[in-house]
Amino acid sequence: ILNVEQSPQSLHVQEGDSTNFTCSFPSSNFYALHWYRWETAKSPEALFVMTLNGDEKKKGRISATLNTKEGYSYLYIKGSQPEDSATYLCAFPNAGNNRKLIWGLGTSLAVNP
Amino acid sequence: AAGVIQSPRHLIKEKRETATLKCYPIPRHDTVYWYQQGPGQDPQFLISFYEKMQSDKGSIPDRFSAQQFSDYHSELNMSSLELGDSALYFCASSLRGAGTKNEQYFGPGTRLTVT
Numbered sequence: 001i002l003n004v005e006q007s008p009q010s011l012h013v014q015e016g017d018s019t020n021f022t023c024s025f026p027s028s029n030f031y032a033l034h035w036y037r038w039e040t041a042k043s044p045e046a047l048f049v050m051t052l053n054g055d056e057k058k059k060g061r062i063s064a065t066l067n068t069k070e071g072y073s074y075l076y077i078k079g080s081q082p083e084d085s086a087t088y089l090c091a092f093p094n095a096g097n098n099r100k101l102i103w104g105l106g107t108s109l110a111v112n113p
Numbered sequence: 114a115a116g117v118i119q120s121p122r123h124l125i126k127e128k129r130e131t132a133t134l135k136c137y138p139i140p141r142h143d144t145v146y147w148y149q150q151g152p153g154q155d156p157q158f159l160i161s162f163y164e165k166m167q168s169d170k171g172s173i174p175d176r177f178s179a180q181q182f183s184d185y186h187s188e189l190n191m192s193s194l195e196l197g198d199s200a201l202y203f204c205a206s207s208l209r210g211a212g213t214k215n216e217q218y219f220g221p222g223t224r225l226t227v228t
Contacts, residue, residue, distance in 0.1 A: 103156075
C-alpha cells in the first residue's frame with residue numbers, strides 16, 4: 001500500500017516569515033511527484049511536477065526540492081503573504097498502468113497579516 | 114488554453130431530490146476524476162474514469178453513480194440527496210499514459226447546497 005505523508009498537518013506563520021513543509025513518499029518505483037495548492041472554495045492549482053532526483057523548481061516565492069532516493073520533497077515559501085494561505089497537497093502517481101495519484105492529506109497554511 | 118468545464122456552477126436541491134453534475138475535460142485528456150470537499154473538510158476522492166471505464170473508486174456513496182461518455186465528458190448522478198451532501202464537487206482531468214506525468218487539472222467546481 002502506497003502512503004504519502006505530509007507534515008506538519010497545519011502551520012500558522014506571520015506575514016513575512018519563510019516556511020517549509022514536507023512530503024514523504026515511497027522511494028521505490030518513483031515516477032513523479034506533484035505539488036498542488038488548494039484554497040478553500042477554489043479549484044486546486046498545480047504548482048510543480050517533479051521527476052528527477054535533486055530537482056529544484058521555483059514559482060515566484062514558492063520553490064520545491066526533490067530527493068527520490070530517500071523519498072521526500074520540501075516545499076518552501078519565502079516571505080509568506082496572507083494570500084499564500086491555503087492547503088498544500090502533494091500527490092504521487094502509483095507505479096501501475098493507471099498512474100492513479102495517491103494524495104497526501106495536505107499541510108494547511110495560515111499566514112497572519 | 115481550454116480548461117476543465119463544470120456545470121452547473123451552483124445547484125440548490127431539496128432533501129431526497131436528485132442532482133446531476135457535469136464535467137467536460139480538457140480536450141484530448143482521457144481521464145476524469147471526481148472529488149468532494151465538504152465545508153471545512155479535506156477533499157475526498159470519489160471516483161475516476163479512464164477511457165470511459167471506471168478506473169478507481171473512492172469514498173463514493175452508493176446513492177451516487179457516475180459515468181464517462183464517448184466524448185469523454187463525465188456526469189455524477191446523485192440521488193436521495195441528504196443535507197450532508199452539501200459540498201463543493203470538483204472534477205479534474207488528466208492525460209494518462211506512457212510518458213505523461215498524469216498531472217490533474219481541476220475545474221472550477223460545482224457548489225451543491227441541499228436544503
